[in-house]
Amino acid sequence: xxxxxxVVDIKARSLEETPTWAVAVVCFCILVAxxxxxxxxxxxxxxxxxxxxxxxxHQLHIFIFVLAIFHILYCITTYVLGSYxxxxxxxxxxxxxxxxxxxxxxxERFRFLRDTSFGRRHLNFWSSSTLSVWIVCFFxxxxxxxxxxxxxxxRHGFIM
Numbered sequence: 301x302x303x304x305x306x307v308v309d310i311k312a313r314s315l316e317e318t319p320t321w322a323v324a325v326v327c328f329c330i331l332v333a334x335x336x337x338x339x340x341x342x343x344x345x346x347x348x349x350x351x352x353x354x355x356x357x358h359q360l361h362i363f364i365f366v367l368a369i370f371h372i373l374y375c376i377t378t379y380v381l382g383s384y385x386x387x388x389x390x391x392x393x394x395x396x397x398x399x400x401x402x403x404x405x406x407x408e409r410f411r412f413l414r415d416t417s418f419g420r421r422h423l424n425f426w427s428s429s430t431l432s433v434w435i436v437c438f439f440x441x442x443x444x445x446x447x448x449x450x451x452x453x454x455r456h457g458f459i460m
Contacts, residue, residue: 385446392451405456 395401426432
């Protein structure tokens, strides 16, 4: 049985089929509304006290500059640490391509998850509680977030 035809609104038109005067009227209305809003903002801001002093604006500029500098430094640090971690993974990948590794980690062999070093690393007493898993994972991200066992297990599961 064939699926029903898609519902198409007959009154809807593409921009190419829309008359120029209709597009111009919509643009004019948006322009008039923005001018009125700008005029209202100027009327509200006329005269008692400035919203921010010039010293405050200067401090804001300094803050934005310092924030940008630290953002750039943070990005560079993240890139360098990520590159270092990926070089470690590259050595593990080269090891996984050896005949010796492929012989000892044959995908046809069946092993229980708890018998593997991956299972011993991840299936501990703390893995039964969600809160403790979150706490352990938080601290693990700073040291040994992806170990050789984790990398090779994921490689075995997804690549092979």
